[in-house]
Amino acid sequence: MSRPLVLLLGDQLSLDVASLRDLPNDAVIALCEVAAEGSYVPHHPQKIALIFSAMRHFAAELRDSGHRVHYSALDDPDNIQALITEAERLAELYDCNEIRVARPGEWRLWQAMRERQHAVLTWQLIEDDRFFTTPEDFASWSAGRKAPRMEHFYREQRRRTGLLMEDTQPAGGQWNFDHDNREPLPDEVTIPDPPRHRHDAITDEVLALVEAHFNEHFGSLDHFHWPVTRRQALGDLRHFIEHLLPDFGRYQDAIRDADPFLFHSRLSASLNLGLLSPREVCERVEREYHEGRAPLNAVEGFIRQVLGWREYVRGLYWTRMPDYKRGNTLGARRGLPSFFWDGDTEMRCLRRAIEMTRDHAYAHHIQRLMVTGNFALLCDVAPEALCDWYLAVYADACEWVELPNTLGMVLHADGGLMGSKPYCASGKYIDRMSDHCRHCRFDPKQVTGPNACPFNSLYWAFLERHADTLSGNPRMALIYGSLRRMKNDKRTAMREQAERFLAALETTPAYGQGMHRAGYDATRETTS
Secondary structure: OOOEEEEEOOOOOOOOOHHHOOOOOOOEEEEEOOHHHHHOOOOOHHHHHHHHHHHHHHHHHHHHOOOEEEEEOOOOOOOOOOHHHHHHHHHHHOOOOEEEEEOOOOHHHHHHHHHOOOOOOEEEEEOOOOOOOOHHHHHHHHOOOOOOOHHHHHHHHHHHHOOOEEOOEEHHHOOOOHHHOOOOOOOOOOOOOOOOOOOOHHHHHHHHHHHHHOOOOOOOOOOOOOOOOHHHHHHHHHHHHHHHHHHHHHHOOOOEOOEOOOOOOOOHHHHHHOOOOHHHHHHHHHHHHHOOOOOHHHHHHHHHHHHHHHHHHHHHHHHHOOHHHHOOOOOOOEOEEHHHHOOOOOOHHHHHHHHHHHHHOOOOHHHHHHHHHHHHHHOOEOHHHHHHHHHHHOOOOOHHHHHHHHHHHHOOOOOOOOOOOOOOOOHHHHHHHOOHHHHOOOEOOOOOOOOEOHHHHHHHHHHHHOHHHHOOOHHHHHHHHHHHHOOHHHHHHHHHHHHHHHHHOOEEOOHHHOOOHHHHHOHHHHHO
């Protein structure tokens, strides 16, 4: 008779996870804090604290429900500190004959577990069905599509789920209201204060543990206010719906120098850990539109992020790995700019994005895409360097969602599979969508000279450098037409300005000299 050890991972903190169904009475549920998972990239201390505290609270909830739970704390003397071998140690300790686990959030763990399926102690891998779609669903949808675009996937998701549908037609007569969601933020708009969660004894203990073991990692614990229980996550959802959702849509692309959160929900971490389900979040938000409390452009824009982008990037990840991670269509080779680790730059937009990331393990999507990401794209930063950084520094960064967004959307390194053109822009975009330039010594209206915004010359030099690859793209015909019409002396001056900037740019290699990329064969999990 099977006696399973059910291994719950840090992103499976839900009673609805498939591995918890139909358990025999003598099943043992295990949750493991291991050093290997906290340090294969230098994860932000707030990210580690969030996961550990949420795991400990969920373990207590399971015990209160009558389950037999083993919790391997980071500082337990018997802890092997590597997930696969620690789980096998616990299975032997409790005389279990199989380890049951739902699909993890990273391919390297999935591969390591699959390689153990035929060992003496069987690993039973179960599909994680807490999402709207499974990898098999996505593979069926994308089969035969030369360009599996998110917009087409999103429309199919709407039809399949009925979200924001009126019979067979989209609510409001159109699928996408993105053109209504690009307003800069007026100075007079006041942002509601974000939720603040009280630290109980469990969270205080975790914060002390993380400070002791991971204090050399980038990031501060001083502003830790992430929700670590389902009750707290539901409170954050309620706060977003009542105070932020009505203005989320039109200001979702705006940036403010002094405010890190604006009208964004910051629910992605709770969704990724399992404290909230994507379906309940979308249904709660949809209700606000139907009951007249939030405009359609805001509701549709939010649901598109959860039902569309979130599911789409997960499908791409699981159907394209491991080859997807090796993508580098533009041949980028530069190391990560050193100031990404300390914010020591005169470019105000980059400095503030990095400072906000340091303080909160958070920056909203436009800061990631059009500030730090745009800069990395224009500087030809190597995909592995930027992917490792994004995975490390954001509390909501699981590889299945971080990798496609960074490699595909930010760096255009997947050959246009995810996006039909690179998301590159000059300083004019940042000046239009933010107030950073008021506080910066660089002038976004100048292209060359000592006071010119570096984004400007970097932008045009990037387009020149990659003209063979990008100039044939129909969506870039207009901008390449402008480049061709420029006088040679102007193009030369811009190119030389960019080259001087890049020559002076201090960089650092990918963390651990590519240690994270070495995880393709999953040997770290079986040998550490």
